[in-house]
Amino acid sequence: MDYIPILILVLSFIVLLGMGTPVAWSIAISSLLTMLVSIPALPAFTAVSQRIGAGLDSFALLAIPFFVLSGELMNKGGIAHRLIAFAKTLVGALPGGLALINIISAMLMGAIAGSAMASASAMGSILGPEMEKDGYSKEFGAAVNITSATTGLLIPPSNILIVYSLASGGASIAALFLAGYIPGILTGAFLMIVASIWAKRKGYKLGNRSSLKEVFKTFISAVPSLFMLIVVIGGIVTGIFTATEASAIAVLYSLVLGFIYKEINLKKLPQILLDSSATTAVVMLLIGASMSMSWALSYENIPQDISTALLALSDNKIMVLIIINLLLLFVGIFMDMTPAVLIFTPIFLPIVTKLGIDPVHFGIIMILNLCIGLCTPPVGSVLFVGVGIAKTTIEKVVKPLLPLFVAMIIALFLITYFPQLSLWLPKLFELL
Structure with a gap:
């Protein structure tokens, strides 16, 4: 070597x-x-x-600028407000109600926009001041917002799952999208448990219990936003259109919805297009x-050399996955998610496939690992967005972040060693 x-x-x-x-x-x-x-x-x-x-010469990559644009349209189109109102009626009266609202809203927003940055920006701007007004510390609010924003990278549609499909040399985008649902929801559920325990210990006040009428009313208001999930994901899974075509439909749908909600007009469009173009340029570079x-x-045959060296250490699946998880957690601290997926997928995928691990399952493991990296300094982009919006510092946010990191690592452990959590839905749709 x-x-x-x-x-x-x-x-x-x-x-x-x-x-x-x-x-x-x-x-x-x-x-x-x-x-x-x-x-x-x-x-x-x-x-x-x-x-x-x-x-960059790939048809599948055309989905990224479209999903970025649709996420920007949704962020500015009033969708976040409606999702928050719906989440508020569901969990607002539980311990840590506003924190739970943040997590559920981030999961819904991420699932629709496919962007952790968009979710952190929207939820932090809207819920941050409200949490502070209700007595929550801004550091706790920022920590919840930062970690929950990453769940949208597992719940489809997700740009990073498209990137992994490209890097893996052919893992099905539809299968990856389906595989992300249960791990994304599971991670969100663990974050909710930790946030609720933290809020109860700190004595944060409970919200008002919502009536069934209020739940129904906010649900009806959020239905047009949620329906986009059915259109986009349903179309991809059933084979009606590709992920790239689905991304274009998402742009059209979110644009129409923004005009219907009267949150977007012709004057705002140039800035929205400019912002999404800037984001796309960074991602594509x-x-x-x-x-x-x-x-x-x-x-230079580096993937083959690393594969040989790693398998020489151990051919035990459990041990190899522990080593890869630790390496990916370390990589996520210093490298942004997109390059990490493109660089390390060709290195680690041949190793895990030799051990009989499904490429779709490994994709979910890799993405969740790198989601944790997005919340850690010195490169964590979502960390910096969340801290900036909350107007606090990284040093102050670290303490409430630590138990939430533990929640994400527990979810990572379960997803790594129970592949059914990732593969159950794709296999179910294969049978159908």
């Missing part, structure tokens, strides 16, 4: 990040430096440039750069 390419790749990437180089450029430059070990400069520059372009690193890894 030649350690030089691995050392150059890892060390150059860490040094570039430490210097404050943007993640996408750090990935591309470290890939180039790795290639310069093996081939002359001109072919190395050409190969990395071509890989960045070729990495990360994808292109990550694909160049994946190619550089393959060229």
